[in-house]
Amino acid sequence: MSLQLRITLMFGLLLLVLTSISASLIHSFLLDNLIDQQKNELVLKGQTWIDKNNDPTESVQPESIAELTRLFVSNRKVEILLLGKKKKVLYTTLPSSNLNQWLDVLDRKAEKRKDKNIWIVGDDDYVVVNLPFKNDEKQRLILGSPVRGLKDVRLELTQNIIIVLLIGAVSTILLSFFMTKSMVRPLNQLEKEIKKVQFRRFSEVRHIPARGEISEVSESVYSMAQELDRFHEIQRQFLQNASHELKTPLMSIQGYAEGIRDGIFTDKSAEQGLDVIVAETNRLKHIVTDIILLAKLESEEDLFHASFYSASELVSKAVERLHPLTVQQNVTITVRSLSTDPILYVDEDKILQALLNIVGNALRHADEHIEIRIDGGKRHAIIEVIDDGEGIPDDLLPHLFHRFVKGKSGDVGLGLAISRAIVERSGGAVDVRNGTVAGAVFRLTLPLRPPTQS
Template identity: 30%
Template sequence: MFKTIFSKQIAILIVIVIVAFTAETSMFFLFINSVISRDKENDIENAADNIDIFMRLYLDNQSSRTATNQLRMAMERTGELHESIVMLIGEEGRLLLLASSGSMRATTATVRSRLTLEGAPSDGAQPSGGGPSYQLSDERLYQRAFQLTDGQSEKSIGDFFGIFRDTGYPWLNMQKKYSITLADGSDFVYVISIHTPMPLVQDARMSFLRSALQAALISALISIVIGFIFSRRLTKPIRKINEAAKVIANGNFSERINIDSRDEIGELAGTFNHMVVELENIESARREFIANVSHELRTPMTSIKGFVDGILDGTIPHERQERYLKIVRDETERLNRLVNNLLDMARFESGEYRLSMARFDVVETMRRCVISLVRFIEEKNIRIVASFDRESMHVEADQDSIERVIYNLLHNAIKFSRQDGEIRVGVREDREAVRVSVSDDGIGIAEDELKSIWERFYKSDKSRGQDKTGTGLGLSIIRNIINEHKQKIHVFSRLGEGTTFEFTLRRADGP
């Protein structure tokens, strides 16, 4: 039902309006009751006290006829003055006297018919003794009042347990309890009950209800209009992002979204655009990678095919075949190296590569690498200068991959050294790390190229001329290995003066 942001917002707004309306109306109902009735309450309570005076007179004068008349007149006056019904109630709900305003005969009649058990009392019913006794039919009408302490009153607004329901408006009901000690020492307890209609309360309630309803309706309408505009503004950019995402999913990375709001949606659009740029980079890196790989594969394969064809069709004479076959073998080896390197790289990048950490002597590893490259060292008549802090230094690392790092660095150093050059290899101890370095005094690397050498397939223009066997993957793999060890590798180089690579390894203490 509430599938769109718009419908959700409208639903929330309407709920808020209803809740506010209900709260406001009930607050008002409570408030209006007390405001309108407060003056009246005091008036009729005073009237009750006034009747009480005559009641005492009546009791003091042994129920004389004059006193009876005075009491009845006091009650009638009150009824007339306050437009109310006045009852004098004795214990057990005995109705001693009933008076009411002349304008209220009709109501009084219906009230009276409900009040009494045994026919209607005459307006001149005797307060005590003699004549028939009348009884309030419903206990609720007097029970609470008799539970009050003497002189205490209770007020309520409403239909007084249904008695005044037919009138259609609320009544102010006041009951006050009195007690008089008679000459014989006994207590005479009675309640004066005064009921005044409050059409004013009803009127105020109705007119308030009407205007509150109008206000609620208007605010609901305004909320819906505002909600409509706002959710439009909110959902429009979301829809834009959605559209853009679909276009991008189809491989069109040139798509950007143009939202310049400064809220979360604007932020989302910014992040989205950033993501698209990154995706575009990944995509172009992927394309470049494929182009590089194909290029690297094609060059040796073309020459292999050329030589093999030449041998087969006799273009290459028999006595020169061996020389060309050796080239074919070298190229095959290069292809092999390339493919192995590519596989390794793929393993690194997919996170498949697992280091098997062990404690080993890195000085020993260095020696082994130098020895395995001795053919190339001698070819170029390079002098190797070793500086080791100690004869053996142990580290905690993956031995095979570290051997590969050192081998590759040495191999590069030899490759990019001059004839009769010098290579310094060092293993030094730090507080926590062992630093391994390989320095040469070869061609060096231009400053603007220093960053790029770590990239896959990167070979500097200069090195391309000197070295045709490289794949440009060596340093990229080296960096992957060192990163995987959570260690650091740095390069320092000056064009024409030489290059130093240095990396750290975790020291394994003890001999």
């Protein structure tokens, strides 16, 4: 069953229950309301006639009786009983067979049901008004209207109300069906787009326009598809680049090994070939080690063991390890703290490796000088590595931290990708931009406390 039909059925069932309860309550209270209205009407008309004919010195004239009859002629059936002194019947509309029953009820002061204005006379219930006449409690004007007639009116009114409620309910259900259709349509379209994701057709996923929470879901699906498409492309490029990087040293190794085996390279040439084989083997080992490390950084959970370390000490260790390279390339490194030495909450070995990769990259591109700035904040510390080289080409800048992406003097293209993985797994962030004058600026944001305390 479709979502649209389920929502409509649930809404219709709820509306049916509410309509039934409403009709039941109306049916229950309607009779009481009609009885009250009938009683008030009888009191009003009876009292009006009594006020006109309340002179104790005059007897009831035929004209007064006729006026009393006319007063109730337009009403529903109303029984009139006018009693004089000693319960003498002055006038009545009751048949003689019922008169004695009414008088008996009057003698018993009316057998009552729920309401004191309801009299049970024979098998019928009556709404009764008992009014004193001529200021004498013994002379009474008794007016009675059968409850059966009010019940018929109640049934008629209830039927009309139920018809109106049913028409309203049907109209509301039809309206909700079309409203639900407009709400469910984006979900049906989203289902088709998600199936594209299922079959890895990420680039074909469209953004479905919608409103409210569905709009957020649509935006999430579209963003997810774009991210998956980008990741899929990165994986494809990774396989291509990895195969290329591995293929080059393997070809060199194979070429020299076959040449030595076949006697093509002898003496010094053979020695040079063996040196190349050893160098390319070490290069292969380095590439494979970096690939394995990057895979571990992106997948394994218990790889990091964080503790508190001085940012200045970590930077100093990285500079010391790179000292031979700085002397060789004639580049100076200056470390400058812009605030009190921040204490980082990181894995020392991993962050040191990330710093070595980034500062080593700066060394390959710097002309004469590298500046490392350390600044502390409330929750994070910032380490900036600034070189005075040529900077990074604009087309390379967005992809610099991707795997196997390298500049003109790069090595394998995994160092910066490893650095980014280490920093992000540590709860920080890394980005790069070109300097305002020259060179590149690498910015590392590292945490000062565990993630739960941040």
